[in-house]
Amino acid sequence: MDLVRRTIERYVPLTDAEWSRIAPNWQEFAFTRGARICGIGQVEQRFYIVKSGVQRLSFPHDGNDLCIGFAYDGSWCGEFASFLSRKPARFEVTAVTDSALLGIQYDDLQQLYREMPIMERWGRLLVEELILGRAVREVEQLSLSAEERYDRLMARSPHLLQLVPQKDIASYLRMTPETFSRLRKRK
């Protein structure tokens, strides 16, 4: 649970008093491999910090899943768009491995925002960071070839190959499992 405090404090400092107001709002959730953390059509109720495990963000598209991203230790997890907008999720979140997540309920977070300007700031900085990540990924998607995207991911997150099925990585890189397999062989 201290993980939550450390994670928040990467953005804003917290006094012990502030933390003791915040802490009770966070709860631990366990998901077994393959479990659905948020399904398409439902409204995401929580925002999570990953304590352990790997999770996948994806959406189904004629037959197979298109993979949008992964979350792991220390990163955020959840269907943010649904969480923020309170609209049905377009993406689903699945536990790729057994996972322990620390989550906060939407209403509780809004209450914290209302009571504590420091939390409002945290919320802003957090979403700003998400935007920056998206911008980087957008450039890479647009300007790199299939092979370059493969190289880039393997350079940055080689561990992913051990953690999640190749077809998911392939989909994340916007290529078919066949192409991914052929690229691996070439190296």
Place this chain on the structure above:
Amino acid sequence: MDLVRRTIERYVPLTDAEWSRIAPNWQEFAFTRGARICGIGQVEQRFYIVKSGVQRLSFPHDGNDLCIGFAYDGSWCGEFASFLSRKPARFEVTAVTDSALLGIQYDDLQQLYREMPIMERWGRLLVEELILGRAVREVEQLSLSAEERYDRLMARSPHLLQLVPQKDIASYLRMTPETFSRLRKRK
């Protein structure tokens, strides 16, 4: 200038007192057609609200520009990633038509965030909205064919065709000008 107040009040209510603190931080900027609003490599100094005109967000990629998005009346404008991170811009912002923009300086905005929790909230809600827009676009990019993307854009923003060169729209839709031209003919 009242446009700024109205735009902010789409997210949070402002008292006259609050507004009179905020207003002096916003300034009007004029750009003529073709002018560079933010160049690649420089740090975006301002966050803009569009008073009039159309602007383009793009980045160069072997020879031509890859177009990421457009801004027009009432929407936000600028290289947000650079503005938020204070790092050199990866994208450039160009005036497609003569443009009048209302802008606020980075430091001034941070000062407002510090002084006024209501502005901090505005900032949070604003970036949340930007993220939601990205999610929608990401789904469309991934799940629609070139022709479907064309149809979707023509249904939603037919006016764009009158405002910006076809090659930019083509690039925004991730296709060559030739493909775009052929799609138009088919309709």
Place this chain on the structure above:
DNA sequence: AGTAGTTCTTGACCCACATCAAGCGTGATC
């Protein structure tokens, strides 16, 4: 251990869209 359901690999083939090239507006500049 045996069966069934996945995922990964490999080969053969295909196609949507890109690339290349040439001619045609159209509007800015002198």
Place this chain on the structure above:
DNA sequence: GATCACGCTTGATGTGGGTCAAGAACTACT
């Protein structure tokens, strides 16, 4: 109103990566 510079169109040709298919290697379940 001639010249120049782009943007748009149209046709011919090329190709990266997708699709289809079939077998091999895992994994999970009983």
